[in-house]
Amino acid sequence: MKVSTLLPSRWGLGVMLSGFVLLGACSYTHEGIPAPACPSLPAAISYKTNVLPILQDECYRCHDTQHYQTLALGTFNMENFNEVKYWSTPANGHNGQSWMIGNMLGDTNNGFKPMPYDGVHGPDACQIALIKAWVDAGAPNN
C-alpha cells in the first residue's frame, strides 16, 4: 500500500527534475536547428580549435588537398582557409544562407546539396550549430 501511494509522487518528481535538466541543457539554439542538448558554446569560437577538427573528421575525406580535385563537380579545398571563408559567407550563398551551412543542414528545399555528399555520417546538430555560430561571427581565421 505504501509503495503504490509513493510511486506516483516519485514519478512526478522525476519528470519535474528531468524537465529542469533538459531546460538547463538547451542553453543555446540557432535558427533552423532543433534545440539539442549541446555543450555550451565557447565565448569566442576558434576556427583552429573548434571548427577545423569537425571539418577534418567529417569533410576532409573528400575536401582535402589530396581529394578535392577528384570530386565530380566540387572544387572546394578545405585546407585553403580562404575557400572555407568563401563558402561560409552567406552573401556568396543562396537564399541568405551560406553553402557551408545550407549544405550541412541538408536544406534541399532551398536548393542546397546535402553534405557529406555520400550521406555517410556527417556532423551532428550541435556541431552544425557551433559552425553556424562561427559563421555568424564573421568566420574569423582565429
Ligand code: HEC
Ligand atoms: C563523399 C565526399 C564528400 C564529403 C564527405 C563532403 N563533401 Fe562537400 N562536396 C562533395 C561534392 C562531390 C561536391 C560538389 C557537389 C556539386 O557541385 O553538385 C561538394 C560540394 C560542397 C560544397 C559547395 C562547393 C561546390 O563546389 O558546390 C560545400 C560548401 C561542401 N561541399 C561542404 C561540405 C562540408 C561542410 C562537408 C562536411 C560536413 C562536406 N562537404 C563533405 C563531396 C563531399
